[in-house]
Amino acid sequence: xxxxxxxxxxxxxxxxxxxxxxxxxxxxxxxxxxxxxxxxxxxxxxxxxxxxxxxxxxxxxxxxxxxxxxxxxxxxxxxxxxxxxxxxxxxxxxxxxxxxxxxxxxxxxxxxxxxxxxxxxxxx
Numbered sequence: 716x717x718x719x720x721x722x723x724x725x726x727x728x729x730x731x732x733x734x735x736x737x738x739x740x741x742x743x744x745x746x747x748x749x750x751x752x753x754x755x756x757x758x759x760x761x762x763x764x765x766x767x768x769x770x771x772x773x774x775x776x777x778x779x780x781x782x783x784x785x786x787x788x789x790x791x792x793x794x795x796x797x798x799x800x801x802x803x804x805x806x807x808x809x810x811x812x813x814x815x816x817x818x819x820x821x822x823x824x825x826x827x828x829x830x831x832x833x834x835x836x837x838x839x
Contacts, residue, residue, distance in 0.1 A: 719811075719818055722762045722788075724771035725751070730800035731807070738808060742770070755779060762788035768818050770807065772798070777823055781838040789818040789836065792825045 721742035723732045735742045745758055753761075755775045762769045768789040769776055776790050791814070795806060806826050813831060814824050821836035 719815055720765065720767040721791075722758070722765070722767035722769050724758065724769060724773055724776075726772045727770055727793075728800040728803065731804045734800070734804045735807065740811070743767075759783075759785075759788065777838070780823055780836060784837045786821045786836045789821055790823045791818075792823070794825055794827045796828050 719741070721735065721740060723735075723742055723744045725745050727744065729744060732742050732744050745753060745761075749757060749761060755773065756779060758769065759776060759779055761767075763785070766788070768791060770791045770793070772793045772795075774792065777792060779785075780790060791807070791810075793803060793806065795802060810824070810826050810831055814822070814833065817833055817835070818824065823834045823836060823838060825832040
């Protein structure tokens with residue numbers, strides 16, 4: 716398996732997190748370790764300190780990475796037509812083997828219905 720550690724944002728279903736864990740992925744939800752009121756910047760800082768890849772549907776993380784000139788943490792943004800946990804889990808599991816290496820180097824990855832876009836960090 717991988718050494719990648721994932722941090723699921725609050726908008727990622729606990730069902731998806733549980734399914735990823737059952738498949739052997741090291742993933743926790745933000746609400747397990749930070750207050751529910753934690754800002755996106757606090758989540759970003761925690762992910763960087765703990766070397767975790769953020770998984771989110773929130774576009775604000777991309778903006779924060781770009782404005783801050785960060786090269787870590789890596790980010791997976793989901794831009795899917797269907798957000799039910801089974802679809803989200805399947806898309807993440809399908810994409811992870813393809814993006815695993817680039818995530819270790821620092822990247823902002825967008826998973827769409829039929830496409831995966833990758834931008835190396837820092838975003839310029």
